[in-house]
Amino acid sequence: MSPTSHDPLGGARDAEESLGDRAARALLEYREGRTDALTDLVREATPLLWHTVRAQGADRDVADDVVQSTWAALVRHADTIAEPKAVLKWLLVTARRAAWQAVRKDRTDARRRTELPDDVTEGAAALPDFGPGPEDEVLRDERDRLLWSSLKRLPQRCQELLRLVSLADRPDYKAISASIGMPVGSIGATRGRCLAKLRAVLTEQGEASWT
Amino acid sequence: MSRQDAGSTPVPGEDDALDHVDVALLDRLGRAVRATDPVPESLVERSLFAMTLARLEAEVMELQQITAPAGSVRGDAAPLEARTITFTHERLTVMIALSADDDGAHVRVDGWVAPADTLTVELRQPGGERTTDADADGRFAFSAVDRGPTSLLVHLAGGDDVTVATPVIEL
Incomplete structure (x- = not known):
């Protein structure tokens, strides 16, 4: 997760183990009764799962629950996951699906409790609305704010993809984009559609000095 | 592509x-x-604990409802006052009410299982476990519980040896 792992010119870095590789190794070792690598994986990948779940519109309590359940599910399915190399994708897909179900259920429950007409937009996984307050407090740097507001002008799925890949290593982009149903190869070796869109928005805003 | x-x-x-x-x-x-959107403090620890519980092969109950003071979030050091949590399973509902014990140094857990039965309830924490039996009304209690990740396990009645566990909560 070090910033240098994004370095497109650091070819040697690509030979290093990615999060996906470490996840595969953790599962294989766990099957042999060694749990250290899996513990490390939980520490490293929990933020990625958290933000995957939050992107489905889950509130913090629900997200907390879904992340835990996803890790517990990995233990329960440790012996039946056919493709250890795809375990990172398995985690992301499992978390995303569980989050989506929890959010949908919450909305149904809320409707039932209030007996209000169905005014919820079905199918739209609304990104959590953090409101203007927290962001203004947290993002003090002008360029951070510009980046954030530009991100929000992208299609929702692009927002989700870019949030997640910003937390991962470059070799993991493929697994991440696949897990959220974006075309494989749409980001990683190339800039990809979403990042290109983000740069177009930023160029419109006239801010060019990002490095 | x-x-x-x-x-x-x-x-x-x-x-x-x-x-x-x-x-x-x-x-x-x-x-x-x-x-x-920071990851809640100790979510990693709760997840590791949940994985330990998963190895017990208990069926995990669903977190149904949390009633908490406005603005508090589980895992973000929420105050304990008046926190009640409901967990459901197809065969059992568990409700717990949390309150401060020993002047806030520990936590008191008052719980009810429904349908009411004299079931054995186990409180698990990373540091160890305690067991009590629900009374005929389904009531049970644990006093002076340490703060930290916690899960309750209930051994269901009947000969099929099914254990259900709550998701891990932060006391």
Whole structure:
């Protein structure tokens, strides 16, 4: 997760183990009764799962629950996951699906409790609305704010993809984009559609000095 | 490849190699994502504990409802006052009410199982476990419980030896 792992010119870095590789190794070792690598994986990948779940519109309590359940599910399915190399994708897909179900259920429950007409937009996984307050407090740097507001002008799925890949290593982009149903190869070796869109928005805003 | 994406028009530059500006943007974005929506403290510890519980092969109950003072969030050191949590399973509902014990140094857990039965209830924490039996009304209690990740396990009646566990909560 070090910033240098994004370095497109650091070819040697690509030979290093990615999060996906470490996840595969953790599962294989766990099957042999060694749990250290899996513990490390939980520490490293929990933020990625958290933000995957939050992107489905889950509130913090629900997200907390879904992340835990996803890790517990990995233990329960440790012996039946056919493709250890795809375990990172398995985690992301499992978390995303569980989050989506929890959010949908919450909305149904809320409707039932209030007996209000169905005014919820079905199918739209609304990104959590953090409101203007927290962001203004947290993002003090002008360029951070510009980046954030530009991100929000992208299609929702692009927002989700870019949030997640910003937390991962470059070799993991493929697994991440696949897990959220974006075309494989749409980001990683190339800039990809979403990042290109983000740069177009930023160029419109006239801010060019990002490095 | 991305051009096949839903038949929409290509975005200029999408097939270019990732450059230094992309890298800088992603790094900056990653910091912003972490800062605006931080992962709850101790979620990692709760997850590890949940994995330990998963190895027991208990069926996990569903977190149904949390009633808590406005603004508090589980895992973010919520105050304990008046926190009640309901967990459901197809064969059992467990409700617990949390309150401060020993002047706030510990936590008291008052619980009810429904349908009421004299079931054995186990309180598990990373540091160990305690057991009590629910009374005929389904009531049970644990006093002077340490704070930290906690799960309740209930051994169901009947000869089928089913154990259900609550998701891990932070006391």
